[in-house]
Amino acid sequence: MGKGRVEAFTDGVVAIIITIMVLDLKVPEGEDFSALLPQWPIFLCYVLSFVNVGIYWNNLHNMFHTVQRVDGGVLWANLHLLFWLSLMPVTTAFMGENHFATVPVAVYGFDLAMCATAYSILVIALHRLHGPDTAFAKAIGRDRKGRISLAVYVAAVGLTFLDRWIGVALYVAVALVWLVPDTRFARVIEK
Amino acid sequence: MGKGRVEAFTDGVVAIIITIMVLDLKVPEGEDFSALLPQWPIFLCYVLSFVNVGIYWNNLHNMFHTVQRVDGGVLWANLHLLFWLSLMPVTTAFMGENHFATVPVAVYGFDLAMCATAYSILVIALHRLHGPDTAFAKAIGRDRKGRISLAVYVAAVGLTFLDRWIGVALYVAVALVWLVPDTRFARVIEK
Amino acid sequence: MGKGRVEAFTDGVVAIIITIMVLDLKVPEGEDFSALLPQWPIFLCYVLSFVNVGIYWNNLHNMFHTVQRVDGGVLWANLHLLFWLSLMPVTTAFMGENHFATVPVAVYGFDLAMCATAYSILVIALHRLHGPDTAFAKAIGRDRKGRISLAVYVAAVGLTFLDRWIGVALYVAVALVWLVPDTRFARVIEK
């Protein structure tokens, strides 16, 4: 089964998710700078989620580049990832509108952890389909970066109940680590 | 007439439908766990509809794989299916916000039944165009699974007025049956 | 300049327009059949606009099939058509929520007339680029159907102020005429 349409569908859903998040950036009421002030936490959450969804698109883009074929299991593992990504606009708005309150920060982290889990499942499904000696297997390696991110997200959700800013700081930290381009795939492709 | 753009357009519409459903997941008011509680029926409906739309995408993906060409009739049969799928976000929110009340559950089932009907019409339109000895005809066979689903949906709408949970249980049951990968097309493609 | 990305972009915008119209189908308040009753005019407008946007997609699909290349003028003529199509969700909701009141019916018809005008301009831009002896020119002919539709829309807007149901009837009539597949392109392609 060809990978083309799965890539196209995934790109489509991710493009829509990254764009409809802006619908939760409510138009400020009032016409001077003071109207913009209460929007800052919502805006910061939007930036964080835009970067996070951008990272997933980037990773999916690189990963599917080395993928040769897909099967039903991969299709559903991919849809499972898109499901948790599709919740990002709601969890983002929940965290932003409550100005980084404890429970919303934990819920946002839970969504990030589920996305990371779903990404790991997708990697496993693709690994099983391709076997250990393929370009895909070599590129993804043991997916250490993905596993560590998942662990940090889980820890962040717990630590949020100690101090919510620890949670937020860890989400930002993981995003920054991923912004450094994922050279694993690039290296294999260049060979 | 090539099938490429019909596939692309269909994927686009389905990607948008599956994603804008999240816009009906309102941001919880309040910042503690009790704010999340009244959201559970809405969230469960979202999961069910996400899976249902995912199943349609999966089936359309597999079906168009064996299709060789399309005509005006197929285009409109496809748009007819997209019409009933496009109502999914509204019927989902109607069922969720009313906490699985009888009429909304029946309306949701009616939409599912119309999707299944439209899918059957699309199968017939493609069958007529391709003839009985093509890869498409062999793959789809008599579309028993599609016909049984339609019958179950119609029964479920009726039984909802007896007990609404029968309706919900039947919708979930059909979704689970389809989640088992549709091996009909896979078998033909592998040959 | 290749036509591929213009087709893809056009398909994307049309797919989004046809799908976000559903966001104006508000979730009925209440949980019995009486809650659905006031939604009927909105639902009928949705069906009419879904068919109209579907017709435009169908026509653009067929037309771009015979097109060989595009230039800057075609790109903007196409964006101009997408502009008036993008207003369809608003004009549809305006007509539906006001239960086919005179001014909203006229505004809806004005949008349809502008879409038809923009379609004619696009045809002219493509005609100029391809010359009179190309597959495109032969397929589109004198675009009689497009010109008559435009004339009927203009007449319908005027007649709406006499009786709004004349306007609605004419919009439905034009849609039905277009639902009959446009064989002009099909004939040329088959040759």
Next chain:
Amino acid sequence: MGKGRVEAFTDGVVAIIITIMVLDLKVPEGEDFSALLPQWPIFLCYVLSFVNVGIYWNNLHNMFHTVQRVDGGVLWANLHLLFWLSLMPVTTAFMGENHFATVPVAVYGFDLAMCATAYSILVIALHRLHGPDTAFAKAIGRDRKGRISLAVYVAAVGLTFLDRWIGVALYVAVALVWLVPDTRFARVIEK
């Protein structure tokens, strides 16, 4: 790394941005012409933003045509541009709903200036990747038009606090200059 999926993703996001702006065109309350009157500033802002996003799509379309490959830096430079473009629906509605008040007009111009900055960064990232003797480098030249636009936007934001209509006039002027087709790429492609 191939450019195909970056083009497709970019087209997808731009298609969604240009279309969801219409969601901020609220359905007029009331059913006569007087209900449409207060919508005029919002409608004019919608037209201006539709043209602006259309210009960016057009420029990206032409630019990627001469691009041969992309890397991680280009992907993020592109996402950065999409970020500021994605804010266009909010800043448009902010300016329209406040009937071109000073601060909203300045905020809109700030977004336009950030889009132009992001576009320049994308050009630089692509320039670095392709080298000075490629079709891309020859086509884009010194990107004078892009740099002048950026300078005008920055000036317009400042001058808005003198008289907001100067800002609006400059935004319209830049859009009109870009509507004149960008012949730089066309010339290179034709050779």
